[in-house]
Amino acid sequence: MASNERLICQSDALVEKSHGLRFELPELGEFVTGFAVRYNSVVYAYINQCAHVPIELDWNEGDFFDLSKNYLLCATHGAHYNPTDGYCVMGPCKGKRLKSIKVVERNNEILISLDDL
Numbered sequence: 001m002a003s004n005e006r007l008i009c010q011s012d013a014l015v016e017k018s019h020g021l022r023f024e025l026p027e028l029g030e031f032v033t034g035f036a037v038r039y040n041s042v043v044y045a046y047i048n049q050c051a052h053v054p055i056e057l058d059w060n061e062g063d064f065f066d067l068s069k070n071y072l073l074c075a076t077h078g079a080h081y082n083p084t085d086g087y088c089v090m091g092p093c094k095g096k097r098l099k100s101i102k103v104v105e106r107n108n109e110i111l112i113s114l115d116d117l
């Protein structure tokens with residue numbers, strides 16, 4: 001593991017289009033979290049803040065997908081985001097994006113990069 005990476009979980013902790021994993025981001029502040037999900041076998045990670053109002057997306061901890069399992073959902077006012085690029089396709093922040101976090105999956109581990117936080 002490189003010095004600029006942080007292990008967030010083992011690979012099997014992230015199930016396809018299921019619960020996301022939340023993790024703390026003390027680099028960005030005491031209460032800032034990130035999250036990671038698996039979508040079409042690939043892991044994506046974002047700062048857990050809606051592009052509309054900077055509050056956490058998941059009302060129920062780890063619930064990031066909408067019912068179709070094709071979008072990430074802000075539980076507060078319903079913004080829908082593409083899981084692959086964080087682009088908001090529907091809702092009050094349509095056209096904006098979630099802030100992505102670089103993430104790699106290697107040797108059955110999922111790591112985030114702290115470089116671009």
Ligand code: FES
Nearest residue numbers: 050052074077079
């Ligand atoms: S706070 Fe997320 S859609 Fe408004």
